[in-house]
Amino acid sequence: MKINKVARAGTMESSDIFIMVQPGDNQGLDIRLSSVVIDQYGNHIRNVIMETLKSMNIEDIELTANDRGALDYTIRSRVETAVKRAL
Amino acid sequence: MRILRRSMLFIPGNSPNMIQNAGILGADSIILDVEDAVSIDEKDSARNLIMHALEEVDFYGCEVVVRVNAPSTAFGEKDLREITPKRPDAFMIPMATEEEIRLADAIISEIEKEEGIEVGSIKLVPIAETAYAVESIADIIRTSKRIEAVLLGAEDLTADMEISRTKEGGEIYYARNKIANICKAFKIQAIDTPFADVSDSKGLIEDTLKGKSLGMTGKAAINPRQVDTIHHVYTPSQEEIQYAKSVIDAMKEANKAGKGVFSFEGKMIDAPIILRAETVIRKAILAGMLNEEAMK
Amino acid sequence: MKNILGREIPDSVTLPNRQIRLFSGVQVRHEDVVKKSVKTRVADPTEGKVIHDIKKAIEKSGLKDGMTISFHHHLRNGDYVMNLIMAEIAEMGIKDLSIAASSIFPIQAPLVKHMESGTVTGVYAAYMSGPVAKAISEGKLKNPAVMHTHGGRSRAIECGDLKIDVAFIGAPTCDPMGNINGTEGKSACGSLGYANSDALYADRVIAVTDNLVVYPACPIEITQEYVDYVLVVDSIGDPKGIVSGTTQITKDPVGLKIAKNTIRVIEASGLLKEGMSFQTGAGGTSLAVASYLKDIMKEKRITGSFMSGGITGYLVDMLDEGLFKCIMDVQCFDLSAIDSLKRNKNHQIMSASMYGNPHNKGALVNVLDIVILGATEIDLNFNVNVTTDSNGYIMGGSGGHSDTAAGAKLSIVVSQLFKGRLPAVVDEVTTVSTPGETVDVLVTERGIAINPLRQDLIEKMKKHNVPVMTIKELQDVAEKMIGKPEKIQRSDKIVSVVEYRDGTIIDVVYQVKDQ
Numbered sequence: 001m002k003i004n005k006v007a008r009a010g011t012m013e014s015s016d017i018f019i020m021v022q023p024g025d026n027q028g029l030d031i032r033l034s035s036v037v038i039d040q041y042g043n044h045i046r047n048v049i050m051e052t053l054k055s056m057n058i059e060d061i062e063l064t065a066n067d068r069g070a071l072d073y074t075i076r077s078r079v080e081t082a083v084k085r086a087l
Numbered sequence: 088m089r090i091l092r093r094s095m096l097f098i099p100g101n102s103p104n105m106i107q108n109a110g111i112l113g114a115d116s117i118i119l120d121v122e123d124a125v126s127i128d129e130k131d132s133a134r135n136l137i138m139h140a141l142e143e144v145d146f147y148g149c150e151v152v153v154r155v156n157a158p159s160t161a162f163g164e165k166d167l168r169e170i171t172p173k174r175p176d177a178f179m180i181p182m183a184t185e186e187e188i189r190l191a192d193a194i195i196s197e198i199e200k201e202e203g204i205e206v207g208s209i210k211l212v213p214i215a216e217t218a219y220a221v222e223s224i225a226d227i228i229r230t231s232k233r234i235e236a237v238l239l240g241a242e243d244l245t246a247d248m249e250i251s252r253t254k255e256g257g258e259i260y261y262a263r264n265k266i267a268n269i270c271k272a273f274k275i276q277a278i279d280t281p282f283a284d285v286s287d288s289k290g291l292i293e294d295t296l297k298g299k300s301l302g303m304t305g306k307a308a309i310n311p312r313q314v315d316t317i318h319h320v321y322t323p324s325q326e327e328i329q330y331a332k333s334v335i336d337a338m339k340e341a342n343k344a345g346k347g348v349f350s351f352e353g354k355m356i357d358a359p360i361i362l363r364a365e366t367v368i369r370k371a372i373l374a375g376m377l378n379e380e381a382m383k
Numbered sequence: 384m385k386n387i388l389g390r391e392i393p394d395s396v397t398l399p400n401r402q403i404r405l406f407s408g409v410q411v412r413h414e415d416v417v418k419k420s421v422k423t424r425v426a427d428p429t430e431g432k433v434i435h436d437i438k439k440a441i442e443k444s445g446l447k448d449g450m451t452i453s454f455h456h457h458l459r460n461g462d463y464v465m466n467l468i469m470a471e472i473a474e475m476g477i478k479d480l481s482i483a484a485s486s487i488f489p490i491q492a493p494l495v496k497h498m499e500s501g502t503v504t505g506v507y508a509a510y511m512s513g514p515v516a517k518a519i520s521e522g523k524l525k526n527p528a529v530m531h532t533h534g535g536r537s538r539a540i541e542c543g544d545l546k547i548d549v550a551f552i553g554a555p556t557c558d559p560m561g562n563i564n565g566t567e568g569k570s571a572c573g574s575l576g577y578a579n580s581d582a583l584y585a586d587r588v589i590a591v592t593d594n595l596v597v598y599p600a601c602p603i604e605i606t607q608e609y610v611d612y613v614l615v616v617d618s619i620g621d622p623k624g625i626v627s628g629t630t631q632i633t634k635d636p637v638g639l640k641i642a643k644n645t646i647r648v649i650e651a652s653g654l655l656k657e658g659m660s661f662q663t664g665a666g667g668t669s670l671a672v673a674s675y676l677k678d679i680m681k682e683k684r685i686t687g688s689f690m691s692g693g694i695t696g697y698l699v700d701m702l703d704e705g706l707f708k709c710i711m712d713v714q715c716f717d718l719s720a721i722d723s724l725k726r727n728k729n730h731q732i733m734s735a736s737m738y739g740n741p742h743n744k745g746a747l748v749n750v751l752d753i754v755i756l757g758a759t760e761i762d763l764n765f766n767v768n769v770t771t772d773s774n775g776y777i778m779g780g781s782g783g784h785s786d787t788a789a790g791a792k793l794s795i796v797v798s799q800l801f802k803g804r805l806p807a808v809v810d811e812v813t814t815v816s817t818p819g820e821t822v823d824v825l826v827t828e829r830g831i832a833i834n835p836l837r838q839d840l841i842e843k844m845k846k847h848n849v850p851v852m853t854i855k856e857l858q859d860v861a862e863k864m865i866g867k868p869e870k871i872q873r874s875d876k877i878v879s880v881v882e883y884r885d886g887t888i889i890d891v892v893y894q895v896k897d898q
Contacts, residue, residue, distance in 0.1 A: 009132050010132070011101075013102070013103075013104060014803060015103045015104035015107065015804075016102075016103050016104070036803050036804075037773075037803060037804045037805060037868070039774055039869065039871055039872075040773065040804070040805065040868030040869050040871070041866070041869070042869075043869065044866060044869075068803065069802075069803030069804040070103060070804070071103065071107060071143075071804065071864055071865060072143070072866070073103075073107075073136075073139040073140055073142070073143040073144060074136065074139070076139055077132070077135045077136045077138070077139040078136075080135055081131055081132040081135045081136075084131065084135075085131070107864070108636065108637050108828070111637070111640055111828050111829055112636050112640065113640070144864075145863070145864070310636075311639070311640075312634075312636070312639065
């Protein structure tokens with residue numbers, strides 16, 4: 001699947017995560033994450049985002065995530081929505 | 088009456104914070120809302136969030152209902168098609184007509200078959216929120232076997248009627264009456280319209296009592312703070328339960344003695360009183376106030 | 384060496400003028416303790432006490448390098464006193480001072496540069512938040528800060544563990560002989576309970592006021608025989624920061640659910656009865672507990688004996704409605720509390736020593752029935768952290784937490800099971816503030832856990848159909864939703880020593896890892 005345009009999903013509210021995606025620069029899965037729990041969950045959140053992208057067959061993307069303590073189901077959902085909006 | 092629906096609490100469908108806490112707020116049912124609570128631009132994200140929530144969030148045994156957009160709209164059809172595989176307990180259908188219910192039933196059945204879900208297991212709760220729906224509610228209920236309850240939606244109804252909506256609710260007396268009566272005729276639940284002023288707890292009690300006095304069996308809530316009050320009204324009191332238990336005990340005694348009609352506390356006990364007592368006991372058991380074993 | 388809670392207290396930890404004793408359990412030994420003797424400079428009856436120049440006041444106090452000076456925090460985040468005094472001290476070039484403040488707030492940010500310049504090398508406090516707490520966490524203070532409890536601070540001052548050379552006491556109203564009154568004046572803050580020990584035991588006491596009145600400044604809270612000088616300045620504080628607006632009961636459904644669960648525990652505990660006493664904090668959830676309690680007390684026609692601690696308007700309303708007979712006030716949080724103190728003789732001030740000192744002839748906490756407490760983290764043995772956040776930064780401190788937990792018949796910690804994905808129940812708390820031995824119940828929105836040491840409570844909950852879980856089960860519920868957080872890295876340098884109320888070392892805080 002190819003990312004064609006800039007798209008966003010999610011909010012900056014507590015327990016949510018704001019995702020912005022745009023076409024990649026042939027750099028693969030380029031994820032920029034900021035989070036209120038970066039020290040405790042940074043690696044985990046990054047993994048959840050990666051897996052979600054892979055499950056959607058995304059190979060090239062620039063994804064910026066601003067996490068406000070979202071649980072995994074929210075992270076997966078917001079990534080999915082952002083990607084679907086960008087296809 | 089399989090489950091108690093004293094309260095049905097609306098939860099905005101695009102709010103992770105509300106969704107993941109929905110199960111602890113004490114409501115009998117929670118309604119994840121993709122309709123009015125979600126703007127046109129966010130229908131897709133709310134729908135997707137609810138799908139993930141149904142898979143992963145623990146609602147601690149609460150009934151989970153999804154209020155979809157009207158099935159005849161593109162949003163509504165997509166809501167039903169995509170969310171059905173995640174097995175919500177029920178869908179709530181806005182602007183109900185026979186056609187909307189037929190459509191919803193057909194889509195759900197189709198997906199249930201595809202997904203290997205028992206056909207008919209996902210229930211429907213139509214919202215009577217137009218003059219037509221109130222008038223045709225019996226026909227609407229006949230449209231699908233999935234219907235277990237009807238919600239009265241007074242805001243849209245009064246708009247449709249071009250009358251003003253008041254706190255006292257005199258304008259919806261007829262609608263409450265009609266919905267309660269017909270639901271009782273079909274042995275399904277009649278859910279009263281929510282009370283809009285969240286900060287007016289006295290008004291909420293009065294409004295809930297009004298609905299109950301006309302035969303409503305539960306009430307929708309738009310704020311978690313309303314749940315306790317609604318339950319207080321729709322749960323049998325300790326006195327009612329005690330009286331009902333005494334009536335049933337007296338009946339058992341009478342049956343043993345081979346008496347058909349008997350008196351209790353100086354009053355003749357007949358079938359309607361026994362029926363009433365049995366209903367109280369059943370509600371008390373469902374509300375967790377009585378142990379089922381104890382009544383055997 | 385490890386203390387009884389298994390917390391490693393390195394041998395390198397030292398404290399001025401005394402031996403290190405490790406925390407070994409909360410049991411209080413009923414033995415004789417000796418209060419320190421106090422140096423008193425006999426006043427010259429011909430010389431007045433009033434000084435209008437800060438520098439002159441500091442000079443008169445005899446302040447020298449290496450001394451310890453104290454401040455109280457009743458002016459909270461509106462306090463100008465510490466900043467005024469410290470700016471002058473820095474100007475005068477005095478170095479190597481220790482600050483013994485009952486608490487430190489964000490407004491005291493200028494202290495950071497005094498730490499960096501070597502003017503300040505030590506800090507004692509029961510609570511700290513804001514830039515100073517951050518700077519200390521990052522290792523900018525030369526010596527480890529000593530964190531104690533409110534009652535423990537009084538104990539330390541009274542026995543000489545904490546020797547105060549000069550106490551600067553913010554005085555909302557003061558007369559020329561040094562009588563201090565907290566309830567009048569443009570910077571009124573009500574109770575001065577935390578300043579009491581400072582006044583009684585410091586070598587020199589300087590009242591700092593912006594409202595000098597004609598003698599005597601009745602009603603007097605701190606009396607003239609303890610006060611050496613009266614320093615008059617333009618303003619001791621910003622009223623907006625001194626008193627917060629009326630704290631509101633939380634509207635957050637999760638907070639309300641916690642409050643409801645808490646009330647079930649209180650009801651089942653058997654302590655909800657005539658003459659009960661109750662303490663709760665000023666947070667939204669704590670106030671919601673008070674609000675539900677109020678309804679039940681009305682319904683059951685119960686009158687309590689007293690409410691205590693930091694006082695908010697909400698508790699004042701309960702007093703006014705006759706639900707409790709008295710308020711015992713160590714600190715006023717809002718204008719309504721100050722107003723009540725002025726008009727209601729059943730609203731009484733108490734000192735920090737009377738409130739929570741474990742080594743006097745009996746503190747108020749010893750007769751407290753129920754206390755509602757917070758927690759950043761709680762471990763499987765109910766040890767509570769209210770000192771550091773989950774990233775290892777100091778952002779609080781015991782305050783009265785450990786004192787009330789130790790004294791109250793029922794100590795209930797209320798907390799969201801997780802907040803912003805950070806769990807409340809952890810394998811190991813970042814810092815132990817309050818020992819689990821004194822914490823009876825954890826109430827969350829998703830369940831209630833009772834300390835296994837309180838089998839009597841567990842039985843009572845069962846009897847009243849209050850569902851309880853083990854704290855491990857609660858941890859599992861949370862981890863199912865949020866997963867397990869990675870452990871935070873920290874450096875090896877100790878930035879703070881945490882004292883239990885009896886002066887034993889309960890834990891240390893390490894410098895945060897470079898970001």
